[in-house]
Amino acid sequence: HLVSQMLSDRETLLPGGKGKDVYDELFVNDTEYRLGLRYHREVKPYWVHLEDVQRRNYSGTDTPRDYSSYIRIIDPETGEDRRERVWMNNPLRYRGETFFQSSYTPLPGGKELTGLQVVRNSGWLIPYVACSIMALGMLAHFTGTLKRFVGRRERERSKELAALSPEDLQTLTSSKPAIIAFNVAALFALCMLIPGSAVMNSLRPESRDKGFDFYAAGQIPAQFRGRIMPLDAFARQTLKAISNKESLSMEDAPVELESRVDGKRMSAMQWLMEVAVDGRSLRNLQMFRVDAEELRSQLKLGRRKSKLYSLDELLNNWSNANSLIVAARDKDVASQSFKEKKLIELDNRTRQYMLTAEAFQLPRPTELPTDDLPPGITKEMVERFEISQLQQRMDAIQTMPTARIIPPTAEDAKNSVGDPDWLAFAPSFFADAVKGGATQNDGELPSEPFSRMIQSYGEEKLDYEGFNQAVDDQLALSAAFPIGGLNSSKVALERWMQTNSPGTCAFVLYVIGLVMALVYFMAGGHRQRNATWGILLAAGLVHSVDILSRIYITGRAPVINIYSSAVFIGWAGVLSGLVIDRIFRLGFGNMLSATCGTLSLLVAWGLNSGDTMPVLQAVLDTQFWLSTHVISVSLGYVATLVAGMLGIGYLVSNWINTSEKSRQSLYRMIYGATCFGILFSTIGTILGGLWA
Numbered sequence: 001h002l003v004s005q006m007l008s009d010r011e012t013l014l015p016g017g018k019g020k021d022v023y024d025e026l027f028v029n030d031t032e033y034r035l036g037l038r039y040h041r042e043v044k045p046y047w048v049h050l051e052d053v054q055r056r057n058y059s060g061t062d063t064p065r066d067y068s069s070y071i072r073i074i075d076p077e078t079g080e081d082r083r084e085r086v087w088m089n090n091p092l093r094y095r096g097e098t099f100f101q102s103s104y105t106p107l108p109g110g111k112e113l114t115g116l117q118v119v120r121n122s123g124w125l126i127p128y129v130a131c132s133i134m135a136l137g138m139l140a141h142f143t144g145t146l147k148r149f150v151g152r153r154e155r156e157r158s159k160e161l162a163a164l165s166p167e168d169l170q171t172l173t174s175s176k177p178a179i180i181a182f183n184v185a186a187l188f189a190l191c192m193l194i195p196g197s198a199v200m201n202s203l204r205p206e207s208r209d210k211g212f213d214f215y216a217a218g219q220i221p222a223q224f225r226g227r228i229m230p231l232d233a234f235a236r237q238t239l240k241a242i243s244n245k246e247s248l249s250m251e252d253a254p255v256e257l258e259s260r261v262d263g264k265r266m267s268a269m270q271w272l273m274e275v276a277v278d279g280r281s282l283r284n285l286q287m288f289r290v291d292a293e294e295l296r297s298q299l300k301l302g303r304r305k306s307k308l309y310s311l312d313e314l315l316n317n318w319s320n321a322n323s324l325i326v327a328a329r330d331k332d333v334a335s336q337s338f339k340e341k342k343l344i345e346l347d348n349r350t351r352q353y354m355l356t357a358e359a360f361q362l363p364r365p366t367e368l369p370t371d372d373l374p375p376g377i378t379k380e381m382v383e384r385f386e387i388s389q390l391q392q393r394m395d396a397i398q399t400m401p402t403a404r405i406i407p408p409t410a411e412d413a414k415n416s417v418g419d420p421d422w423l424a425f426a427p428s429f430f431a432d433a434v435k436g437g438a439t440q441n442d443g444e445l446p447s448e449p450f451s452r453m454i455q456s457y458g459e460e461k462l463d464y465e466g467f468n469q470a471v472d473d474q475l476a477l478s479a480a481f482p483i484g485g486l487n488s489s490k491v492a493l494e495r496w497m498q499t500n501s502p503g504t505c506a507f508v509l510y511v512i513g514l515v516m517a518l519v520y521f522m523a524g525g526h527r528q529r530n531a532t533w534g535i536l537l538a539a540g541l542v543h544s545v546d547i548l549s550r551i552y553i554t555g556r557a558p559v560i561n562i563y564s565s566a567v568f569i570g571w572a573g574v575l576s577g578l579v580i581d582r583i584f585r586l587g588f589g590n591m592l593s594a595t596c597g598t599l600s601l602l603v604a605w606g607l608n609s610g611d612t613m614p615v616l617q618a619v620l621d622t623q624f625w626l627s628t629h630v631i632s633v634s635l636g637y638v639a640t641l642v643a644g645m646l647g648i649g650y651l652v653s654n655w656i657n658t659s660e661k662s663r664q665s666l667y668r669m670i671y672g673a674t675c676f677g678i679l680f681s682t683i684g685t686i687l688g689g690l691w692a
Helices: 125-162 166-173 176-193 196-203 205-210 231-243 268-277 280-284 293-299 311-315 318-329 338-360 379-398 410-415 425-435 448-458 464-477 488-500 502-523 526-554 562-584 588-607 623-655 660-691
Strands: 024-028 031-035 047-057 064-075 080-087 092-094 097-106 112-120 221-224 227-230 247-249 265-267
Touching: 047 097, 047 112, 064 097, 064 112, 080 097, 125 562, 125 660, 176 502, 176 526, 196 205, 205 464, 221 231, 227 231, 227 488, 231 247, 231 268, 231 338, 231 488, 247 268, 265 268, 268 280, 268 338, 268 448, 280 311, 293 318, 293 338, 311 338, 318 338, 338 379, 338 425, 379 425, 425 448, 448 464, 488 502, 488 526, 502 526, 502 588, 526 562, 526 588, 562 588, 562 623, 562 660, 588 623, 588 660, 623 660
Parallel strands: none
Antiparallel strands: 024 031, 047 064, 064 080, 092 097, 097 112, 221 227, 247 265
């Protein structure tokens, strides 16, 4: 038999290791032969020398951003000497061969092993050319058919208009209702999208110190899950993870907390400051979601409409539940009961809260009793042990998935190969306290601004001015010098999106458009239809602002995850409906736009369980394929959605016995949408195969 090829080629596959090649031994006429399986060696007319291999992680995480091989090609025949970088989704083509980055393996002793897959495919362009020809042919065919249909439709419409009286003609063709409705909707959207507090503070700076400027505080850059985001985004994600809400009701809240909250709800950013202050009243704030009856029974919690409970309420009977949680974690996921899964889910929520508290609160050592110490153990030794334990906790926090708000030093930012790592507040504060003399920004310690934010916010006499000044100083830390991965305009834009939510604004307008579209079918006229179209156009523009903002922030195509796909598909469906209504002018397009916009944003809201603009895995990190394959397939989904919704409309029109003209028009709409669905789905599927 033959041993594994992995053993026969160990010295090549694991360079620098202690293992030697292993072969099968065979004796023939007293002659020993060694047999093994090894990679085929093929001599090339050029040399490929590996100069370096790198695995780059997203900053602050262990998630790989890309694997890169830096190679040097020396070709004696042509005299060419070139250096190239080969990384995921970016192969090198040389002399008819393609070099793909296929593997990366860390080796003992700090060494790294890279694998390049070399493929010779002289016809690699043929699939691309064939796909392009097919796409152009289908597009030309469907576009020609659409053009002929639109021309025929315009001729039919001209005949219909010629038969109308001047008054009816004016009513049918007037664009005034659409313009008025669009302007009203645009004004409404503008009021919703203007960040009121930020505008007021800029127009009247003297009024800023009459309250805590949480809008500016939420704009503090924070490194979390591989990217830089506003601190408010982290606060919202964390609060939503433990409570399923982005703000908390002040009903039945402790009086001490109510005195610091303006309004009936506490924002996520203010909740994070309460966590940082670590007041006793926070333990009585209802913020942990418990929605399973089995959990409430286990923890002896009463029914509550909000399904939110305080930390103290959970801890009262936590000891019994904890033993069940430990046992459940030892089981396979498939064998866990519903109750056990919910217990683990609640445990994860409390752990995330504890981690956030440890990272944002001022570090305090765990106090140990010093009475009746054993002989030879002094109070100073106990204090040193407490400090060493605190040091271990701070080191552990720095490796855990929590927000880091202390930017790197100018030297670290300059010398970092990739995006530099930031520091969490508590470990940074502890390090500053230990070092004592290490300063930054004209003598101020890096952790000083946020510690002053905590101090000013927690004072009984509300120190608005001190808090706001500390916020400005914290923002200045990251603006003092360039930092890789930080774009302040992107952070500010995301902060605005979190607060003013163009998606929510578009949803409200879609709902209004949906109601008006229904009213048109029941008792409306053409003025009603035109006004509805104007409102939906304004909603579509706001929806476009949301998508364009996400493209700018992520630097990616509009579809990068399931959340963004719902937003994009709904947006494209809205545009389809607006175009259909301009062609047919029967109200079906308005109904389609309003329904697509409303339902898609509802789906997106349900999918918003965390960061909606996450970093991508290395294998998916490619602009070309995200912009071609993913968009093409998504447009195929859009066309299918449009055809399906129009099909529902066709069935309803038959049930209620509408006019033959309406049913025939719906049939034509379905046919056109299906044609374009075939086009985009076919092209997208082929491009996906080429990418794979």
